[in-house]
Amino acid sequence: MSDQAKARIDELRALLHKWNHEYHVLDKPSVSDFEYDQAMQELIQLEKQNPDYLAEDSPSHRVGGVALDVFEKVEHDTPMLSLGNAFNEEDLRDFDRRVRQGVGEQVAYICELKIDGLAVSLKYEDGLFVRGATRGDGTIGEDITQNLKTIRSIPLRLTKPVSLEVRGEAYMPKRSFEALNEVRYQAEEEPFANPRNAAAGSLRQLDPKLAAKRNLDIFVYGIGNGLNTGVISHSEGLNLLDELGFKTNNERKRCNGIDEVIEFVNGWHEKRPTLGYEIDGIVIKVDSLEQQDELGFTAKSPRWAIAYKFPAEEVVTRLIDIDLNVGRTGVITPTAILEPVRVAGTVVKRASLHNEDLIREKDIKLGDYVVVKKAGDIIPEVVNVLLERRTGDEKEFAMPSHCPECDSELVRIEGEVALRCINPMCPAQIREGLIHFVSRDAMNIEGLGERVISQLFKEKLIHDVADIYRLTKEQLVELERMGEKSATNLIQAIQASKTNSLEKLLFGLGIRHVGAKAAKTLAQQFETIDSLKQASVEELTAINEIGDKMADSVYTYFRSEEVQKLINELKELGVNTTYQGPKKVNVEEIDSYFAGKTIVLTGKLEILTRNEAKEKIELLGGKVSGSVSKNTDLLIAGEAAGSKLDQAKKHGVEIWDEEKLVLELNG
Numbered sequence: 001m002s003d004q005a006k007a008r009i010d011e012l013r014a015l016l017h018k019w020n021h022e023y024h025v026l027d028k029p030s031v032s033d034f035e036y037d038q039a040m041q042e043l044i045q046l047e048k049q050n051p052d053y054l055a056e057d058s059p060s061h062r063v064g065g066v067a068l069d070v071f072e073k074v075e076h077d078t079p080m081l082s083l084g085n086a087f088n089e090e091d092l093r094d095f096d097r098r099v100r101q102g103v104g105e106q107v108a109y110i111c112e113l114k115i116d117g118l119a120v121s122l123k124y125e126d127g128l129f130v131r132g133a134t135r136g137d138g139t140i141g142e143d144i145t146q147n148l149k150t151i152r153s154i155p156l157r158l159t160k161p162v163s164l165e166v167r168g169e170a171y172m173p174k175r176s177f178e179a180l181n182e183v184r185y186q187a188e189e190e191p192f193a194n195p196r197n198a199a200a201g202s203l204r205q206l207d208p209k210l211a212a213k214r215n216l217d218i219f220v221y222g223i224g225n226g227l228n229t230g231v232i233s234h235s236e237g238l239n240l241l242d243e244l245g246f247k248t249n250n251e252r253k254r255c256n257g258i259d260e261v262i263e264f265v266n267g268w269h270e271k272r273p274t275l276g277y278e279i280d281g282i283v284i285k286v287d288s289l290e291q292q293d294e295l296g297f298t299a300k301s302p303r304w305a306i307a308y309k310f311p312a313e314e315v316v317t318r319l320i321d322i323d324l325n326v327g328r329t330g331v332i333t334p335t336a337i338l339e340p341v342r343v344a345g346t347v348v349k350r351a352s353l354h355n356e357d358l359i360r361e362k363d364i365k366l367g368d369y370v371v372v373k374k375a376g377d378i379i380p381e382v383v384n385v386l387l388e389r390r391t392g393d394e395k396e397f398a399m400p401s402h403c404p405e406c407d408s409e410l411v412r413i414e415g416e417v418a419l420r421c422i423n424p425m426c427p428a429q430i431r432e433g434l435i436h437f438v439s440r441d442a443m444n445i446e447g448l449g450e451r452v453i454s455q456l457f458k459e460k461l462i463h464d465v466a467d468i469y470r471l472t473k474e475q476l477v478e479l480e481r482m483g484e485k486s487a488t489n490l491i492q493a494i495q496a497s498k499t500n501s502l503e504k505l506l507f508g509l510g511i512r513h514v515g516a517k518a519a520k521t522l523a524q525q526f527e528t529i530d531s532l533k534q535a536s537v538e539e540l541t542a543i544n545e546i547g548d549k550m551a552d553s554v555y556t557y558f559r560s561e562e563v564q565k566l567i568n569e570l571k572e573l574g575v576n577t578t579y580q581g582p583k584k585v586n587v588e589e590i591d592s593y594f595a596g597k598t599i600v601l602t603g604k605l606e607i608l609t610r611n612e613a614k615e616k617i618e619l620l621g622g623k624v625s626g627s628v629s630k631n632t633d634l635l636i637a638g639e640a641a642g643s644k645l646d647q648a649k650k651h652g653v654e655i656w657d658e659e660k661l662v663l664e665l666n667g
């Protein structure tokens with residue numbers, strides 16, 4: 001190719017990058033849309049003529065590349081967690097109290113808008129955007145790089161050649177949402193219920209050209225591992241993101257103390273409708289990264305941040321009927337059938353009433369006018385009955401004596417409010433068990449949701465979970481609304497689930513009282529399903545997190561002949577039954593200085609990040625605690641250690657510097 005063409009391509013790429021950043025990030029365009037489009041067309045043309053002169057970050061990728069067959073799964077470098085919720089001032093004050101108990105009185109918070117879109121991770125290597133992914137189950141998401149490249153506020157190249165992972169919320173602005181729904185309405189297509197669904201639906205298009213048409217945008221709100229970037233606070237991190245070329249949200253405020261936070265939160269109740277995008281609350285984060293590190297995480301979310309959720313919208317509608325559902329464990333759940341009504345962006349037709357006691361308590365009758373809201377903005381709930389609107393025609397509701405699915409007699413187990421069908425062959429329970437097996441926290445088989453499982457079950461193609469692994473593509477294409485391609489993808493997803501680690505299978509089997517967390521503990525402890533199968537009740541209860549009830553349930557489960565047969569079948573079908581994650585250590589068996597000791601980390605560490613130090617110590621059987629007490633065995637004092645060092649001296653606790661720690665850890 002000619003040097004001239006090469007030079008022109010370089011020039012166009014640079015110009016388009018600059019114009020793009022000015023328009024989409026800084027909101028300060030310096031050229032007209034016409035000029036931009038012309039330059040883009042010229043670049044596309046030149047790149048077509050010179051296909052060897054490639055660049056991963058060419059602005060031409062913004063218009064969407066080749067369509068994919070399926071999204072690849074990708075593992076996040078650090079898990080993408082979610083946040084705990086606060087619904088009122090009291091919850092915020094409780095959060096503040098917990099924070100101050102952990103790190104002392106000197107705390108500054110950053111308040112940010114909680115954008116109502118979907119979380120994405122963006123990975124950069126040497127300044128180049130290399131991978132974008134959805135949150136997925138927090139550990140494993142989907143590679144949607146091509147679609148994310150079409151979001152023009154996502155830089156394809158940063159202003160510095162740094163390697164980092166950032167996180168943000170991709171969203172659809174209200175105006176784009178309205179325009180999109182108008183087009184869909186005209187084309188007699190189902191409109192999207194809200195901008196969040198529209199954004200999620202757009203990013204899940206296999207054809208990036210379609211995603212490119214959806215006018216999505218993003219606000220980046222954090223760095224995957226901030227400590228690697230040299231910044232010492234979240235607010236500095238956000239400024240760094242701005243400098244690198246990202247779009248962050250400017251409506252943020254650093255607050256000294258919880259009163260200022262509450263003032264910020266209250267202010268946004270009114271200002272919310274004035275924004276061009278939907279927000280569903282305010283996120284409050286501890287600003288200092290050192291304090292964040294000290295506070296750490298629970299299993300699901302950081303202790304240094306909380307999401308304040310705006311109060312749910314409430315509407316009035318009529319309760320037409322009460323339906324009965326049979327759950328996986330046989331529990332009968334009454335569900336209110338409502339006159340369809342719009343609440344917080346979607347049309348609600350049903351709401352769970354949980355159990356008979358709740359119907360009594362709220363004095364709900366058939367035909368009542370009721371107030372409905374969405375709890376946590378997702379799950380519809382009947383708040384109360386409007387007694388003043390009763391006409392006298394309303395009818396009392398009574399729970400049945402027999403299972404609505406299999407007609408066997410229902411029982412009320414002592415101490416429980418729920419009525420239960422105890423027939424193990426009840427088709428509803430089997431169907432629900434299958435749905436649970438394929439769900440996200442269990443075997444996570446994509447494309448195999450409630451609808452497809454119900455169809456397969458109705459067509460008698462599956463009776464138990466092993467049958468899922470016997471399905472053929474030919475059987476699947478026969479189903480309603482299932483094309484060749486979806487069938488192929490589904491078979492692939494089923495195959496892929498065979499390699500899941502044991503805890504997913506254990507949770508999926510639906511053993512009574514065994515939740516996802518307990519399944520993980522059991523898998524870590526026993527490593528194979530065979531050794532778990534042989535465990536005695538005593539061996540099970542010896543594990544810290546396993547109580548009597550769960551131990552009994554696990555033991556009884558594996559004694560069943562049917563269960564043993566099922567597990568053998570799963571193995572024969574190639575389903576993995578071993579644990580594949582990091583091993584849980586037994587403190588007594590570890591020969592290390594740290595085994596059984598309580599260690600406190602303080603000050604700034606230089607060689608290791610605090611998380612790395614914690615992980616390494618824990619791997620060697622030590623426990624890392626946040627505060628110094630008489631039980632502390634050792635304090636690791638980094639740079640500029642403060643009050644904890646003084647306390648440790650007072651208590652006569654052994655004190656090491658980081659270097660000594662590293663030597664011993666490697667030792």
Ligand code: IVH
Pocket residue numbers: 080081082083084112113114115116117118119120168169221222283301302305307
């Ligand atoms: S910080 C450890 N900041 O809200 C999680 N999240 O559960 C840190 N979100 O799924 C999240 N705006 O996608 C953070 N300014 C903001 C946010 C934000 C929206 C979403 C996020 C996450 C959910 C919190």
